Amino acid sequence: MNSAGHSEATAPRGLELTPFRGLRYDPDRVGSLAAVTSPPYDVVVRPDGLHHLQSADPYNIVRLILPQATTPSVRNEQAADTLRRWLSEGVLTTDSEPGLYVYEQRHDDGMLQRGIIGALRLSDPADGVVLPHEDVMPHVVADRAALMRATSANLEPLLLTYRGDGTGTAAAEAVERTAEQPPLLSTTTEDGFSHRLWSITDPAALSRIQSDLARHQALIADGHHRWATYRRLRAEHPSPGPWDFGLVLLVDTARYPLRVRAIHRLLHGLPVAEAVAALDGLFRVRRLEGPLPAALETLADAVRASNAFLLAGDGAFHLVDRPDPELLARTVPADRPAAWRTLDATVLHATLLDHVWHIPEDSPAHIAYIHDTAATVEKAERDGGTAVLMHPVREEVVRDLARQGVTMPRKSTSFGPKPASGLVLRALDA
Known part of the structure; x- marks a missing residue:
């Protein structure tokens, strides 16, 4: 450096x-x-x-x-x-x-x-x-x-x-x-x-x-x-x-x-069924059967092609990917570098939390940020909320953005x- x-x-x-x-x-x-x-x-x-x-x-x-x-x-x-x-x-x-x-x-x-x-x-x-x-x-x-x-x-x-x-x-x-x-x-x-x-x-x-x-x-x-x-x-x-x-x-x-690991989100008071229903016509949603490790492997494959997330909390996993390009154009700020605009965390906060689910990102009553993947899922299932599981960002992307003076959405990474x-x-x- x-x-x-x-x-x-x-x-x-x-x-x-x-x-x-x-x-x-x-x-x-x-x-x-x-x-x-x-x-x-x-x-x-x-x-x-x-x-x-x-x-x-x-x-x-x-x-x-x-x-x-x-x-x-x-x-x-x-x-x-x-x-x-x-x-x-x-x-x-x-x-x-x-x-x-x-x-x-x-x-x-x-x-x-x-x-x-x-x-x-x-x-x-x-x-x-x-x-x-x-x-x-x-x-x-x-x-x-x-x-x-x-x-x-x-x-x-x-x-x-x-x-x-x-x-x-x-x-x-x-x-x-x-x-x-x-x-x-x-x-x-x-x-x-x-x-x-x-x-x-x-x-x-x-x-x-x-x-x-x-x-x-x-x-x-x-x-x-x-x-x-x-x-x-x-x-x-x-x-x-x-x-x-x-x-x-x-x-x-x-x-x-x-x-580098991801930090996951736990959405209080938003059942998985409601979270999924709100995505109709905006993202592709597929229900996955099987254990958490298999679902995370599917997520890792999906992020190579588009922004992707896993929703959990109802006993299953739901792969959310392929967002509507017009939706992203309307909701993601255009005045940032492309590397920032295409981050999963950016799309989660600007598009899903703010525009689709209307959840304030800085309200502990509405959202929690949890590092442990299994614990996020368990708490969502116990509390009736929605776990949003993320795939980690590569360190080179983090460092390149930081050198440009561009900050990522809060709680984007866990080193x-x-x-x-x-x-x-x-x-x-x-």
Whole structure:
């Protein structure tokens, strides 16, 4: 990837990753490190997954990232009180030296991902240092900002990718060399992923990594709402200061390619029969018999020819494809690149949600965004709603659109594996 940045004085600047003193669980104070971790806040399937995580350990990180109370203000104050109590009790402790953290995720299916966790200086969109690729929902940014204000902490890193040359760079060498050493922590979570964490505190090594990363720009793979939250809070606080930075995991995808999965939609209050009936004459709809994996294979074949989706929730699967070209011409904005206009997510939001089904995309009462495919189907069947299953977008399409400054519809992609929440936190008042 070409380096990009903005100028401070006359020097161009790319990614500026800064060491910090991480907050980490004391393994002697918790049942197990695996029991206190969680997927990122927006991946937790609620309420089932939330209840499961809360009962896994009294110190599970969901009590900070997804506090439960009657009102938002009470929830956020509860999270702040919980964080203060865990710090005072020594459940969470602050590392003695500032450092950058090497983080590894490994799975039996062959997936291996390594990256660097640090505090990244926040940049303006015009600088081209950090490229978003999705729109955000204002109410989610407001919610995350209120929680971050109350706790004065970055509770979980967002995931950024950059393109090194794969080997030979200072950052890549530091990651691989560090991963040969005994880790600070090692645990395996119930999803089958093993997690290891190391810290790099040597000033010379840190300087080499920082100089290397300063030549690069990054793509937000996961965490658009948290990035928007970081930027909102930076504007609220004096600069220079700790709010000028946000907690991130940086992965070189030339060396460790990410997997790109779809994020599915659950439409509350819209039965499948009504959703299908509304498509008459607008899309082709075919009922599929058989299990979910077979239906997803049929969807993968269908998207090669046109926009395509799977509807579920009534015990069967319905393949929706071949939209009427005149319908698309009327409903999809024409002032965007062709790659954007033809995205499944674009057609879903502009044509189906807005024009056909009349469902507001940012209303939690009407729509939920769920990463787990089977869970989306199960919840639709249980609640009488409609699951809309998507096929993932290729990473090259995402990156090309981001370079053009074009954002995709919200919740268009799910890059992974995502960092586990709870392994390292960053306090802003330390």
